[in-house]
Amino acid sequence: MRWFLKVAILTIVGLLLALAGLIFWHDFPVAYMDLNDDKFISPREMIRSLDLGYRTVGQADTSCVEIFTLRDGQAIKHICR
Numbered sequence: 001m002r003w004f005l006k007v008a009i010l011t012i013v014g015l016l017l018a019l020a021g022l023i024f025w026h027d028f029p030v031a032y033m034d035l036n037d038d039k040f041i042s043p044r045e046m047i048r049s050l051d052l053g054y055r056t057v058g059q060a061d062t063s064c065v066e067i068f069t070l071r072d073g074q075a076i077k078h079i080c081r
Contacts, residue, residue, distance in 0.1 A: 019047070026050055032067055035077060052076075 028049045033041045035048070057066045057078070064080040
């Protein structure tokens with residue numbers, strides 16, 4: 001029984017570490033992961049960022065970043081600073 005519990009815990013920890021590595025390997029900036037602007041990046045937003053990309057878009061005199069889905073290229077958010 002103890003052996004099974006240890007294997008289960010190690011498996012869960014390994015999967016979580018692999019997911020965290022995949023999120024940060026994807027190279028999507030953490031500053032853009034907060035899609036609902038609540039100043040908190042939830043685990044759901046981190047996982048969602050795996051399907052997102054970003055590109056700079058020049059608008060008039062400001063430089064903006066467009067967040068889009070990788071699946072179809074549709075823009076879902078614009079960030080201008």
